[in-house]
Amino acid sequence: MTLPSNHNDLNLKKAFEIILSIESFSDYINDIVELIYRDKISKANLEIILTEYGIENIVDIKEELLDLLIVYINLVLKDNVISENEKNNIDFLKLYFKIREGDFYNFRFDEIKDILNHQFTRLYADSFIDKNEALYSVDLQDLFDLSYDQFDEFKDKKVRSALESGANILNLDTAKYPKTSKKDFDNGNRHISQEVKDLVWNRDGGKCRECGSNINLEYDHIIPFSKGGANTYRNVQLLCQACNRKKSDKIG
Structure with missing residues:
Protein backbone atom coordinates (compact mmCIF):
# COMPACT_ATOMS: atom_id res chain seq x y z
CA MET A 1 0.00 0.00 0.00
CA THR A 2 1.64 3.26 -1.15
CA LEU A 3 1.41 6.34 1.01
CA PRO A 4 -0.27 9.43 -0.48
CA SER A 5 2.16 11.91 -2.01
CA ASN A 6 0.08 15.06 -1.52
CA HIS A 7 0.01 16.39 2.02
CA ASN A 8 -1.29 19.54 3.65
CA ASP A 9 0.96 20.12 6.65
CA LEU A 10 -0.97 20.57 9.91
CA ASN A 11 0.75 23.49 11.60
CA LEU A 12 0.97 23.68 15.37
CA LYS A 13 -1.40 26.64 15.76
CA LYS A 14 -4.14 25.01 13.67
CA ALA A 15 -3.74 21.67 15.44
CA PHE A 16 -4.08 23.20 18.89
CA GLU A 17 -6.99 25.35 17.76
CA ILE A 18 -8.73 22.06 16.91
CA ILE A 19 -7.69 20.54 20.25
CA LEU A 20 -9.11 23.53 22.13
CA SER A 21 -12.43 23.10 20.35
CA ILE A 22 -12.85 19.34 20.79
CA GLU A 23 -11.03 18.32 23.97
CA SER A 24 -11.46 19.14 27.64
CA PHE A 25 -8.50 18.75 29.98
CA SER A 26 -7.73 19.95 33.49
CA ASP A 27 -7.45 23.72 33.87
CA TYR A 28 -3.65 23.74 33.85
CA ILE A 29 -3.43 21.52 30.76
CA ASN A 30 -5.98 23.77 29.02
CA ASP A 31 -3.76 26.74 29.87
CA ILE A 32 -0.77 24.95 28.33
CA VAL A 33 -2.81 24.18 25.19
CA GLU A 34 -3.70 27.88 25.01
CA LEU A 35 0.00 28.78 25.27
CA ILE A 36 0.84 26.53 22.34
CA TYR A 37 -2.08 27.85 20.29
CA ARG A 38 -0.96 31.46 20.88
CA ASP A 39 2.67 30.56 20.09
CA LYS A 40 3.68 31.68 23.57
CA ILE A 41 5.14 28.45 24.87
CA SER A 42 8.44 28.85 26.70
CA LYS A 43 10.05 27.49 29.84
CA ALA A 44 9.25 30.74 31.62
CA ASN A 45 5.57 30.70 30.64
CA LEU A 46 5.25 27.03 31.54
CA GLU A 47 6.77 27.80 34.94
CA ILE A 48 4.19 30.54 35.50
CA ILE A 49 1.36 28.06 34.92
CA LEU A 50 2.94 25.42 37.16
CA THR A 51 3.44 27.94 39.96
CA GLU A 52 -0.13 29.23 39.62
CA TYR A 53 -1.51 25.73 40.17
CA GLY A 54 1.00 24.71 42.85
CA ILE A 55 2.75 22.14 40.67
CA GLU A 56 6.40 21.76 41.65
CA ASN A 57 7.73 20.16 38.49
CA ILE A 58 6.37 19.50 35.02
CA VAL A 59 7.16 15.79 35.43
CA ASP A 60 4.42 15.72 38.10
CA ILE A 61 1.83 16.09 35.32
CA LYS A 62 3.66 13.88 32.82
CA GLU A 63 0.78 11.46 32.25
CA GLU A 64 -1.65 14.26 31.41
CA LEU A 65 0.90 15.74 29.02
CA LEU A 66 1.28 12.32 27.38
CA ASP A 67 -2.50 12.33 26.86
CA LEU A 68 -2.24 15.77 25.25
CA LEU A 69 0.55 14.60 22.94
CA ILE A 70 -1.48 11.54 21.97
CA VAL A 71 -4.39 13.77 20.93
CA TYR A 72 -1.99 15.87 18.83
CA ILE A 73 -0.32 12.79 17.30
CA ASN A 74 -3.73 11.38 16.35
CA LEU A 75 -4.45 14.61 14.47
CA VAL A 76 -1.08 14.41 12.71
CA LEU A 77 -1.70 10.79 11.66
CA LYS A 78 -5.17 11.49 10.29
CA ASP A 79 -3.82 11.87 6.73
CA ASN A 80 -1.33 8.98 7.14
CA VAL A 81 1.65 11.27 6.53
CA ILE A 82 4.16 12.67 9.02
CA SER A 83 5.91 15.76 7.67
CA GLU A 84 9.31 17.00 8.84
CA ASN A 85 7.59 20.00 10.39
CA GLU A 86 5.18 17.78 12.31
CA LYS A 87 8.03 15.56 13.53
CA ASN A 88 9.92 18.64 14.69
CA ASN A 89 6.84 19.98 16.49
CA ILE A 90 6.34 16.70 18.36
CA ASP A 91 10.03 16.57 19.33
CA PHE A 92 9.80 20.20 20.44
CA LEU A 93 6.83 19.48 22.72
CA LYS A 94 8.42 16.32 24.13
CA LEU A 95 11.46 18.40 25.03
CA TYR A 96 9.41 21.08 26.80
CA PHE A 97 7.30 18.47 28.60
CA LYS A 98 10.36 16.40 29.60
CA ILE A 99 9.00 13.28 27.95
CA ARG A 100 11.70 10.61 28.00
CA GLU A 101 12.30 7.37 26.12
CA GLY A 102 10.06 4.71 27.63
CA ASP A 103 7.37 7.11 28.89
CA PHE A 104 4.81 6.35 26.17
CA TYR A 105 5.51 2.61 26.45
CA ASN A 106 5.38 2.50 30.25
CA PHE A 107 2.50 4.89 30.92
CA ARG A 108 0.29 4.74 27.82
CA PHE A 109 0.85 1.25 26.42
CA ASP A 110 -2.79 0.55 25.53
CA GLU A 111 -3.27 3.90 23.79
CA ILE A 112 -0.11 3.42 21.72
CA LYS A 113 -1.18 -0.14 20.90
CA ASP A 114 -4.51 1.14 19.52
CA ILE A 115 -2.86 3.84 17.41
CA LEU A 116 -0.22 1.52 15.97
CA ASN A 117 -2.69 -1.30 15.37
CA HIS A 118 -4.76 1.07 13.23
CA GLN A 119 -1.64 2.13 11.30
CA PHE A 120 -0.39 -1.44 10.84
CA THR A 121 -3.79 -2.64 9.63
CA ARG A 122 -3.47 -0.16 6.78
CA LEU A 123 0.24 -0.70 6.11
CA TYR A 124 0.04 -4.50 6.06
CA ALA A 125 -3.21 -4.68 4.08
CA ASP A 126 -1.35 -5.94 1.00
CA SER A 127 1.32 -7.90 2.96
CA PHE A 128 4.05 -5.74 1.45
CA ILE A 129 5.89 -2.74 2.90
CA ASP A 130 7.46 -0.52 0.24
CA LYS A 131 10.30 1.96 0.77
CA ASN A 132 8.05 4.90 1.67
CA GLU A 133 6.03 2.80 4.09
CA ALA A 134 9.24 1.54 5.72
CA LEU A 135 10.35 5.13 6.29
CA TYR A 136 6.88 5.97 7.63
CA SER A 137 7.20 3.07 10.09
CA VAL A 138 10.51 4.48 11.33
CA ASP A 139 8.75 7.80 11.94
CA LEU A 140 5.99 6.01 13.88
CA GLN A 141 8.62 4.31 16.03
CA ASP A 142 10.33 7.64 16.70
CA LEU A 143 7.07 9.42 17.61
CA PHE A 144 6.66 7.15 20.62
CA ASP A 145 10.40 6.67 21.36
CA LEU A 146 10.16 2.90 20.99
CA SER A 147 13.05 0.46 20.75
CA TYR A 148 13.21 -2.01 17.85
CA ASP A 149 11.94 -4.81 20.09
CA GLN A 150 9.09 -2.70 21.48
CA PHE A 151 8.00 -1.59 18.01
CA ASP A 152 8.11 -5.15 16.68
CA GLU A 153 6.09 -6.27 19.70
CA PHE A 154 3.24 -4.00 18.60
CA LYS A 155 3.22 -5.24 15.01
CA ASP A 156 3.93 -8.92 15.75
CA LYS A 157 0.32 -9.99 15.11
CA LYS A 158 0.16 -8.26 11.71
CA VAL A 159 3.51 -9.71 10.63
CA ARG A 160 2.47 -13.23 11.64
CA SER A 161 -0.81 -12.84 9.79
CA ALA A 162 1.00 -11.67 6.64
CA LEU A 163 3.46 -14.58 6.84
CA GLU A 164 0.63 -17.07 7.28
CA SER A 165 -0.93 -15.58 4.12
CA GLY A 166 2.24 -16.36 2.19
CA ALA A 167 4.12 -13.05 2.44
CA ASN A 168 7.91 -12.91 2.23
CA ILE A 169 9.57 -11.86 5.52
CA LEU A 170 11.88 -9.57 3.51
CA ASN A 171 8.86 -7.51 2.43
CA LEU A 172 7.45 -6.90 5.92
CA ASP A 173 9.89 -4.38 7.48
CA THR A 174 10.50 -6.28 10.69
CA ALA A 175 13.72 -6.66 12.65
CA LYS A 176 12.92 -10.15 13.87
CA TYR A 177 10.88 -13.17 12.91
CA PRO A 178 7.77 -13.54 15.09
CA LYS A 179 8.54 -16.29 17.63
CA THR A 180 5.78 -18.58 16.42
CA SER A 181 6.75 -18.15 12.77
CA LYS A 182 10.54 -18.35 12.69
CA LYS A 183 10.70 -22.12 12.35
CA ASP A 184 8.41 -21.92 9.32
CA PHE A 185 10.26 -19.16 7.50
CA ASP A 186 13.93 -19.49 8.47
CA ASN A 187 15.55 -21.18 5.51
CA GLY A 188 19.09 -20.55 6.73
CA ASN A 189 19.73 -17.84 4.15
Missing part, protein backbone atom coordinates in the same frame (compact mmCIF):
# COMPACT_ATOMS: atom_id res chain seq x y z
CA ARG A 190 21.77 -14.93 5.51
CA HIS A 191 21.77 -13.10 2.17
CA ILE A 192 20.90 -9.39 2.38
CA SER A 193 19.30 -8.10 -0.82
CA GLN A 194 20.85 -5.22 -2.76
CA GLU A 195 17.69 -3.17 -2.20
CA VAL A 196 18.06 -3.51 1.57
CA LYS A 197 21.78 -2.70 1.33
CA ASP A 198 21.02 0.48 -0.64
CA LEU A 199 18.41 1.61 1.90
CA VAL A 200 20.77 0.92 4.83
CA TRP A 201 23.68 2.70 3.11
CA ASN A 202 21.58 5.82 2.55
CA ARG A 203 20.10 5.74 6.07
CA ASP A 204 23.52 5.34 7.74
CA GLY A 205 25.22 7.85 5.45
CA GLY A 206 27.88 5.41 4.26
CA LYS A 207 29.50 5.35 7.73
CA CYS A 208 29.90 2.95 10.63
CA ARG A 209 27.01 3.38 13.09
CA GLU A 210 29.42 2.95 16.02
CA CYS A 211 32.53 5.02 15.24
CA GLY A 212 31.70 6.96 12.07
CA SER A 213 34.46 5.38 9.97
CA ASN A 214 33.92 4.95 6.23
CA ILE A 215 36.67 2.32 5.83
CA ASN A 216 36.13 -1.46 5.51
CA LEU A 217 32.37 -1.26 5.99
CA GLU A 218 30.22 -4.36 6.44
CA TYR A 219 26.48 -4.99 6.60
CA ASP A 220 25.63 -6.29 10.07
CA HIS A 221 22.49 -7.88 11.51
CA ILE A 222 21.42 -5.81 14.56
CA ILE A 223 19.61 -8.85 15.96
CA PRO A 224 21.95 -11.68 14.88
CA PHE A 225 20.64 -14.05 12.24
CA SER A 226 21.36 -16.93 14.63
CA LYS A 227 18.97 -15.38 17.17
CA GLY A 228 16.10 -14.93 14.73
CA GLY A 229 17.09 -11.61 13.16
CA ALA A 230 15.70 -10.94 9.68
CA ASN A 231 17.48 -9.69 6.54
CA THR A 232 15.43 -6.49 6.53
CA TYR A 233 16.17 -2.77 6.40
CA ARG A 234 15.14 -2.41 10.03
CA ASN A 235 17.53 -5.13 11.21
CA VAL A 236 20.64 -4.27 9.18
CA GLN A 237 23.23 -1.59 9.93
CA LEU A 238 26.61 -0.47 8.62
CA LEU A 239 29.60 -1.28 10.84
CA CYS A 240 33.29 -1.04 10.08
CA GLN A 241 35.19 -4.31 10.25
CA ALA A 242 36.73 -3.45 13.64
CA CYS A 243 33.40 -2.56 15.29
CA ASN A 244 31.71 -5.60 13.77
CA ARG A 245 34.39 -7.90 15.20
CA LYS A 246 33.94 -6.31 18.65
CA LYS A 247 30.22 -6.88 18.48
CA SER A 248 30.73 -10.53 17.50
CA ASP A 249 27.42 -12.35 17.81
CA LYS A 250 25.90 -10.05 20.43
CA ILE A 251 22.85 -7.91 19.77
CA GLY A 252 23.96 -4.33 18.99
